[in-house]
Amino acid sequence: CTHYLFIIVVAVNGTLLTINAGDYIFYTDWAWTSFVIFSISQTLMLTVGAVYYLTFTGVPGTATYYGLIITVYTWVAKGAWFSLGYPYDFIVTPVWLPSCMLLDLAYWATKRNKHSLILFGGVLVGMSLPLFNMVNLMLVADPLETAFKYPRPTLPPYMTPIEPQVGKFYNSPVALGAGAGAVLSVTMAALGCKLTTW
Numbered sequence: 001c002t003h004y005l006f007i008i009v010v011a012v013n014g015t016l017l018t019i020n021a022g023d024y025i026f027y028t029d030w031a032w033t034s035f036v037i038f039s040i041s042q043t044l045m046l047t048v049g050a051v052y053y054l055t056f057t058g059v060p061g062t063a064t065y066y067g068l069i070i071t072v073y074t075w076v077a078k079g080a081w082f083s084l085g086y087p088y089d090f091i092v093t094p095v096w097l098p099s100c101m102l103l104d105l106a107y108w109a110t111k112r113n114k115h116s117l118i119l120f121g122g123v124l125v126g127m128s129l130p131l132f133n134m135v136n137l138m139l140v141a142d143p144l145e146t147a148f149k150y151p152r153p154t155l156p157p158y159m160t161p162i163e164p165q166v167g168k169f170y171n172s173p174v175a176l177g178a179g180a181g182a183v184l185s186v187t188m189a190a191l192g193c194k195l196t197t198w
Contacts, residue, residue, distance in 0.1 A: 035130075035133070035136075035137055035173040035174075035177065036130075036173045036176045036177045036180070038092070038094075038133070038177075039129060039130040039133060039173070039174075039177030039178070039180075039181055040177060040180050040181055040184060042094045042096070042129060042133070043099075043125060043126050043129045043130070043177075043181040043184070043185050043188075044181075044184055044185060044188045046067065046070070046094075046096055046099065046100070046125060046129065047103075047121075047122060047125050047126075047185040047188040047189050047192060048188040048189075048191050048192045048195075049066055049070070049192070050062075050063035050066045050067065050100055050103055050125075050192070051063070051103070051117065051118075051121065051122075051188070051189045051191075051192025051193055052192040052193075052195045052196060053065075053066045054066075054103065054104070054107055054117070054192075055114060055117070055192065055193050055196040056196050058112060060104045060105075060107050060108035060112070061104050061108075062104070063100045063101075063103040063104045063107070064097060064100045064101050064103075064104050066100065067096040067097045067099070067100030067101075068097065068100075070096060071093070071094075071096055071097060074093050074094065075093060078093055087149075089139065089140050092133075092136040092140055093136075094129070094133055094136070095129075095132040095133050095135060095136070096129070098128060098132050099124070099125045099128045099129045099132060100125075102121070102124040102125060102128055103117070103121045103124065103125055105124075106120040106121035106124055107121060114193050117189065117193070118186060118189040118190045118193060119186060119189075121189055122182075122185040122186035122187075122188065122189035122190075123182045123185070123186060125181070125185050125189075126178065126180075126181030126182035126183065126184065126185035126186070127178045127181065127182045128178075129177075129178075129181060130173070130174045130175075130177030130178045130181060131174055131178060133174075133177075134174050137173065137174075
């Protein structure tokens, strides 16, 4: 029973992280910087939950199933924001599933070796999630234009939109997110394994 509760908690937190990161993208013109934060937060939340669930069941494929659960949660949250009158691309829904599949692949290919899962699986998720989420960078509405169109009275001064940046991909948010994610998600994968045998 406890592991189901944990999975729900992690999935819901993943959804909340998405909403917060999406909020940051929506209200500033620093979307390319916040994409890095977004990528790292999502990578770590995904890794700890998926690895925990995967090592708990011991069945390759469980990580992908977990990814499906949190994807559904997030799309429900996206629909909720839409019903409140925000534009549909207000919330960026992470592309989790391919990274989850790589995690399952690492576990299956190494004959369910936890250490390989931590090292290879962690690096694969960290490197791949920002890459798959690049589609969100390309599809999200212009943050500056959207912020002026849907102003929020409680917007703090430091998040007030300023003049737009030039050159979206000059300092690659994907490379930075992938680099940081690859290092940090190994730690989170180890934590996910540890939670199974606490």
